[in-house]
Amino acid sequence: MKRLHGPVPRRNYTGLLASLVAIVIGLLLGFLVLALCNPPQAANGIKTLMLGGFTGGMKGLGNVLYYATPIIMTGLGVGLAFQTSLFNIGGPGQFIVGAVCSLFVAIRFNLPGPLGWIVPLLAGMLGGALWALLPGLLRAHLGVNIVIATIMMNYIGMYLANHIVKQAIYDPLKGQSQVVPAGHTLPYAGMDKLFPGSMANIGFLIAVVMAVIVYIVLNKTTFGFELKACGKNRDASRYAGINEKRNIVLSMMISGALIGLGGALMYLSSAGKYIKPVDVLAAEGFNGIPVALLASNHPVGIIFTAVFIAYMQVSGFYMQTYRFSPEIVNIIISVIIYFSAFALVIRNAVRSFQLRSAPQGKPAAKGGKKV
Numbered sequence: 305m306k307r308l309h310g311p312v313p314r315r316n317y318t319g320l321l322a323s324l325v326a327i328v329i330g331l332l333l334g335f336l337v338l339a340l341c342n343p344p345q346a347a348n349g350i351k352t353l354m355l356g357g358f359t360g361g362m363k364g365l366g367n368v369l370y371y372a373t374p375i376i377m378t379g380l381g382v383g384l385a386f387q388t389s390l391f392n393i394g395g396p397g398q399f400i401v402g403a404v405c406s407l408f409v410a411i412r413f414n415l416p417g418p419l420g421w422i423v424p425l426l427a428g429m430l431g432g433a434l435w436a437l438l439p440g441l442l443r444a445h446l447g448v449n450i451v452i453a454t455i456m457m458n459y460i461g462m463y464l465a466n467h468i469v470k471q472a473i474y475d476p477l478k479g480q481s482q483v484v485p486a487g488h489t490l491p492y493a494g495m496d497k498l499f500p501g502s503m504a505n506i507g508f509l510i511a512v513v514m515a516v517i518v519y520i521v522l523n524k525t526t527f528g529f530e531l532k533a534c535g536k537n538r539d540a541s542r543y544a545g546i547n548e549k550r551n552i553v554l555s556m557m558i559s560g561a562l563i564g565l566g567g568a569l570m571y572l573s574s575a576g577k578y579i580k581p582v583d584v585l586a587a588e589g590f591n592g593i594p595v596a597l598l599a600s601n602h603p604v605g606i607i608f609t610a611v612f613i614a615y616m617q618v619s620g621f622y623m624q625t626y627r628f629s630p631e632i633v634n635i636i637i638s639v640i641i642y643f644s645a646f647a648l649v650i651r652n653a654v655r656s657f658q659l660r661s662a663p664q665g666k667p668a669a670k671g672g673k674k675v
Contacts, residue, residue, distance in 0.1 A: 323598045323609070330640030337635055338628070345626040352626065353636070356619030364618060366495065366502025370575065372607075372614035374399070376511040377566025378592025379610050380518050381432075381559040383601035387522060388535040388555040394439060394454030395563050395589030397461030398432040402564020403571045403579060403586075404465040404473075405431030407481055410488040410572060411473045420488040425510075425568050432564015433557040435461055440556030444549040450556075458585055466581035480578040481571075489574040507569035512607060514562065519603040531555055563589065594640070613637065 334353070339346040352359075357368050378395050385392035406428035409415075415423055439453035475482045493506035522528035533541045534551045542548050566588065571577050595613060599605030620633025 323600065326598065326643045327612070327640060330636075330643040333639045333643075334636030337639070338632065341632060342626070342628060345628070348626045349623055349628050349632075352623045353616070353619050353633075356622040357615040359619075359622050360501070362499045363501040366499025366504035368611060368614045368618050369495075369499070369508040370503040370505070370573070370614075371617050372610045373507040373511045374566040374570040374588045375591050375595055375610040375613055376508075376515060376607055377569065378563050378588055379595030379599065379606040380511075380515055380592075380603060381562035381566070382592040383596035383599065383603065383606055384518060384522070384531075384562065385555055385559040386535075386596060386601045388531050388551060389538075390440075390443070390450050390535075390552065390555055390559070392436070392439075392454055392556065392559050393451050393593075394436060394457050394461075394560070395592050396585040396587075397454070397458035397589070398435045398560040398563040399567040399586045399589040400465045400579070401435045401461045401567070402428035402432035402560075403567030404468050405564070406568035407473055407484065407571055407579065408468065410484050411482050414485075415488070417487075420485070421490055421572060424488060424572055425565060428564045428568025428572075429561040430564070432567070433561035435564070436556040436560025437553065440553040443556070444552040458589070462583065462585055465579065466583070469579050469581045474581070475578075478578070480580045483578075484572060484574075486574075488572070490569065490572050503573065503575040505573055507573060510569060511566075514565070515603045515607050518562070522603065563592065566592075613640075616640070 335346070335350050338349045338353075342349065357364050360367075378399060381398070382392055382395060406424040409427040410420070410424040413423070414420075435457060436454075439448075439450055439457055442448035442453050443450045469481050473482045474480075490505045490507050492504075493509060495504040495506065495508070496502075498504075520528075522532060530541070530546050531551055531554075533544070533546060534548050534555075538548050541551075567586070570588065571579065591613060595606055595609045598609040598612075616633065616637050620636075623633060
């Protein structure tokens with residue numbers, strides 16, 4: 305009997321290529337903005353933008369990892385919801401609710417030893433999960449549009465967080481949340497020695513571990529298979545006996561827990577981050593959307609795209625040396641984020657081009673030996 309041999313399947317890198325194209329286009333337009341705003345210093349501005357994250361050596365890199373930590377968590381939350389075809393726009397609300405819950409526990413409860421920061425982290429996850437629960441229930445049982453439900457919860461969460469801060473953990477002299485006790489902040493876990501002088505702490509390591517856990521759950525477990533199956537074809541999943549409504553609710557709760565953990569990791573650090581009761585949505589919650597899109601919702605890829613966005617933020621700090629206002633960097637990041645929304649369109653275009661340019665298969669030979 306003849307053994308049949310076929311071509312070995314190749315990995316599909318169209319998603320990665322699409323993300324790289326989106327980043328390159330965004331950077332080129334960002335360079336154009338620099339040239340228009342300050343032509344004499346445009347070259348220095350571009351150089352600083354590309355290399356600014358390395359300024360200060362290991363200190364600069366440590367700060368990049370610090371700023372990447374909350375973005376990794378929000379990206380993981382958004383990406384996991386995308387896997388179930390749920391467009392979770394509630395990141396800002398889940399982020400700030402998780403942050404307030406963690407600060408409340410850290411400031412008001414005198415917990416001993418490592419429990420002083422572990423329990424507040426769990427409180428942040430619980431707060432984010434509960435804030436995503438209601439939109440999940442509305443979507444699963446009443447068919448409410450998940451985008452509208454999560455957007456409305458953003459503003460409710462913002463006002464609720466402001467109220468809790470003012471009533472429970474407010475510092476009237478500084479107009480912000482109280483200082484977290486020293487024993488309840490995140491430990492450095494050796495990051496201060498690896499990146500001396502930076503704000504890096506154990507939070508980045510926790511974010512990386514969470515990304516690996518999400519990857520394993522989605523790709524190596526039955527539960528993850530059910531989540532992705534519901535996202536790809538709900539009718540077929542229902543026919544196969546998968547509980548669609550349960551998976552929608554669980555997906556939203558896990559997504560909210562990850563985002564809430566991001567808020568906790570950001571405000572429990574000893575880097576001087578405080579919550580001010582102002583009517584502004586948390587930008588970190590929205591930044592998770594382009595991070596997830598650029599990574600094609602891949603948990604490990606989200607680590608790298610988040611580090612890229614954080615690198616841009618750190619580079620922007622040093623661009624002020626050449627009289628570029630800090631808002632210039634925000635414009636550049638916004639342009640990149642804007643084009644990241646077209647990553648899927650670019651990916652489909654690349655895939656169509658590959659299909660058109662692929663060589664046609666040879667016709668099967670006539671005849672042959674019978675087995």
